[in-house]
Amino acid sequence: MPAVDSVALARRHVDEIVRPRVAQWEREGRLPRAALEAAGDAGLCGLFAPAEAGGGALTFAEGMPVFEELGRGDAAYGFVLSMHNAVTATLARHASAGVAERWARPLCSGRALGGFVATEPHGGSDPAANTTLATAVPGGYRISGRKAWVTLAGEADVYVMLCRTAPGRGYRDALLAVVEADRPGLRVTRLYDKMASSFVPIGELELDGVEIRTDEVLAPPGHGFQAALAAIDVARVDIAAIAVGLAAEALAVVLAHGRGRSLHEQPLLALQAIQFMLADVETDVVAGRLLYQRAAALLGTPQGPVAAAHAKRFCPDAALRAALACSEALGAYGWLTDTPLPRFIALAKMLQVVDGTTEIQRLVIGRELRRRADALEG
Numbered sequence: 441m442p443a444v445d446s447v448a449l450a451r452r453h454v455d456e457i458v459r460p461r462v463a464q465w466e467r468e469g470r471l472p473r474a475a476l477e478a479a480g481d482a483g484l485c486g487l488f489a490p491a492e493a494g495g496g497a498l499t500f501a502e503g504m505p506v507f508e509e510l511g512r513g514d515a516a517y518g519f520v521l522s523m524h525n526a527v528t529a530t531l532a533r534h535a536s537a538g539v540a541e542r543w544a545r546p547l548c549s550g551r552a553l554g555g556f557v558a559t560e561p562h563g564g565s566d567p568a569a570n571t572t573l574a575t576a577v578p579g580g581y582r583i584s585g586r587k588a589w590v591t592l593a594g595e596a597d598v599y600v601m602l603c604r605t606a607p608g609r610g611y612r613d614a615l616l617a618v619v620e621a622d623r624p625g626l627r628v629t630r631l632y633d634k635m636a637s638s639f640v641p642i643g644e645l646e647l648d649g650v651e652i653r654t655d656e657v658l659a660p661p662g663h664g665f666q667a668a669l670a671a672i673d674v675a676r677v678d679i680a681a682i683a684v685g686l687a688a689e690a691l692a693v694v695l696a697h698g699r700g701r702s703l704h705e706q707p708l709l710a711l712q713a714i715q716f717m718l719a720d721v722e723t724d725v726v727a728g729r730l731l732y733q734r735a736a737a738l739l740g741t742p743q744g745p746v747a748a749a750h751a752k753r754f755c756p757d758a759a760l761r762a763a764l765a766c767s768e769a770l771g772a773y774g775w776l777t778d779t780p781l782p783r784f785i786a787l788a789k790m791l792q793v794v795d796g797t798t799e800i801q802r803l804v805i806g807r808e809l810r811r812r813a814d815a816l817e818g
Contacts, residue, residue, distance in 0.1 A: 445483075446483060446484070446487065446496060446498060446502070446503065446505075446506050447505045447506055447509055449482040449483060449484065450482070450484060450506040450509035450510055451509050452482070453478065453479055453482045453484060453513075454509055454510060454512060454513030454514075455513075457475050457478055457479075458475065458510075458513035458514050458517055459513055459514075461475065462513070462514045462517065465639040466636075466637075466638055466639055466783075468639065469638040469639055470639055471520075471592070471595050471639055471640065471641060472639065473553075473595075475517075476520070476521075476524075476550045476553065477549075477550045477551060478550070479521060479550050480548065480549040480550020480551065481549070481550070483496050484506065484510075484521060484550075485521065485524055485525065485528060485547065485548055485549065485550040486525070486528045486529070486532070486544075486547065486548030486549075487503040487506060487525050487529075488500065488503055488525060488528075488529040488674070489525075489528050489529050489532040489533070489544065489547075489548050490532055490533065493532040493540060493544035493545060493548060494544060494545040494548035494549060495528065495529070495532060495544075495548045499736075500674065500677065500736040500737070500739045500740075501733065501736045501737045503736075504677055504678065504681045504732055504733065504736040505681065506681075507521075507522060507678045507679075507681035507682050507685070508681040508682070508684050508685040508688070508729070508732075509685060510682060510685065511681065511682035511683060511684065511685020511686045511688075511689070512685040512686070512688060512689040512692075513685075513689075514787075515637075515682050515683070515685070515686045515759075515784075515787040515788070515790065515791060516636065516637030516639070516640050516787055516790065517640075518678075518682040518685070519591070519637075519640065519679070519682065519790070519791075519794060520591065520592065520640055522675050522678035522679060522682065522795075523554075523555065523556050523591040523592065523675065524547070524550075524553055524554050524555075524592070525678070526554075526556050526600075526671045526672075526674060526675045526678075527547065527554025527555065527556050527596075527598070527599075527600045528544070528547040528548055528554055529671070529674070530556075530600055530616075530658060530667070530671045531543055531544060531547065531554065531598075531600060531618060531658065532544040532547070532548070534616075534658040534659065534667065535618060535656075535658055536655040536656070538655055539618055539655060539656055543598055543618070546597070547598070552597040552598060553592055553595055553596045553597055553598075554592070554596055554597070554598050554599070554600065555590055555591055555592040555593065555595075555596035555598075555599045555600075555621075556591065556599070556600050556671065556672075556675070557587045557590050557599045557600065557601040557602065557619075557645065558570075558587075558601075558602040558668055558672070559587065559588050559589045559590075560572065560585070560586060560587055560588055561586055561587075561588040561644060567602075567611050567614075567665060567668075568609050568610050568611050569609065570602060570603075570604055570611065570614065571585055571604065571607070572584070572585025572586065572587060572601075572602075572603045572604060572647065573585055573603065573604050573605070573606075573607060574603035574604065574605050574615060574617065574652075575605075576605065577651070579653060579654060580651060580652050580653040580654045580656070581603075581605075581615075581617070581651070581652050581654075581657070582649050582650070582651050583601070583603055583617075583619065583647045583649075583650045583651075583652065584625075584647055584648055584649055584650070585603070585646075585647050586629075586644060586645065586646050586647070587601070587644060587645040587647070588643075588644045589632075589642060589644075589794075590642065590643055590644065590645050591640065591641075591642050591794075592640075592641060592642075593628050593631060593641050593642060593643035593644065593645060594628040594631065594641050594643065595641050596621055597620070597621050598618060598619070598620050598621060599618070599619045599620075599621060599645075600616060600617070600618060600619075600658065600671075601616070601617055601618075601619045602614055602615075602616055602664055602665070602668045603615055603616075603617060603664070605661040611664075611665040612662060612665075613661050613662060614661065614662075614663075614664035614665040614668070615657055615658075615659060615660055615661045615662075615663070615664040616657070616658045616659040616663075616664040616667045616668055617652050617656055617657050617658060617664075618652070618656040618657075618658060619647075619650060619652055619656070623650045623651065623652070624650070624651075625647060625648040625649045625650040625651075626645060626646075626647050626648075626650045627645070627646055627648075628643055628644070628645060629643070629644045629645065629646045630643045630644040631643035634790070635786045635789070635790075636783055636786035636787050636790065637786075637787065637790060669745070670740075672795055672796065673739060673744055673745050673748040674739055674748075675795045676735075676748040676749070676751065676752040676795050676796060676801075677732055677735045677736050677739060677748050677751055677752070678795075679752055679755070679756065679791055679794060679795050680728065680731065680732040680735065680748075680751035680752050680754070680755035680756070681732045681736075681755075682791060683728065683755035683756045683758065683759035683788065683791045684725060684728040684729050684732060684755055684758075684759070686759045686762070686763070686784055686787060686788060686791070687721060687724060687725050687728065687755075687758055687759045687761075687762035687763070688725050689780075689784070690721070690759075690762045690763050690765075690766040690781060690784050691718060691721050691722060691725065691762060691766060693766060693779055693780060693781060694718060694766040694769050694770060695709070695718075697770055697773070697779070698714070698769065698770075708769075714769050717765050717768070717769055718765070718766075718769060720761075720765065721761070721762045721765050721766065724758035724761060724762060725758070725762070727754070727758070728751070728754060728755040728758050728759075731750055731751040731754055731755060732751045732755060734747055734751070735747040735748045735750065735751040745804060746804060746805060746808045749796075749801040749802075749804035749805050750801070750805060752795065752796060752798075752801045753798055753801035753802060753805065755791075756788060756791035756792040756798065757792065757798060759784075759787075759788040759791055760785065760788035760789060760791075760792065762784075762788075763781060763784035763785040763787075763788045764785060766781055766784075767779075767781040767782070767784075767785065
């Protein structure tokens, strides 16, 4: 599927399904499974999965503009599809033949949903603090532990999960596995009450002796952490693109509203203070788009993780600046829920946190700077 078709299909999906219904989804606080199935019909649930698995087989550079379009429609909905695509691509590319046959096409079609599970309640952004233990048993593993910040908790049909195979601190023994949501011993213990995106279930899981087969291991002990990071790097660039879409949409709201308003006998958009404010937003949109496009082109190379960190650090921050500036440009009207700007402010805060906080991205970038310094002669 050519990239231009995917972007056009995403735009159509946003215009026909997301925009008209997102306010209702938020009021009802219920995941719109029918909309996600429609996203699957449009090819948006398996963007990076191989064609033989039912996916779009897009390169990262081709697929990322899709997430900018989704961000223009609703950042929370875009985030759901980002996480789902991470699971779909990881499973379709790395699962055993039997597991791929069972799950790849349902995930690519949107008829099944996938959740990515790495974080734990006590560990936060520290992967070495992961204590969920996968104990080897004949024919597979038995998993016990707790997981936090699980997107689609209670709605996902299958999870891709990071576990340890030995107690203690570290990640050299980590594995990545497929865990079906209906396995005995797996239960949702908490769903978070958030400032926005009430229709997106995010919460905590408890695993008490959940059994998986050996063929459900995607990356064996010692390789799980790197496999998880590869998926997370892609998701970080997704989020950067979604953030650019949010910022661009915030600007579009102000331009549409300001076109017909006057202040002090001048058109609102002719006021220099407003022009300067909105010019900064536009520069952030253009810069953010270049950053995520560069990161997408570098994913899978040694430069990919740092490029993803730059995009993830900058773009959600820029989205929050844009949402705040555009709200301010509308004065008191920017405070009203007649416009989507208050929601955009909350969603931009979400984008700063998910898939690695802004501070974590600074750590990634800072470590690269230290390596660069160590390589200097003299």
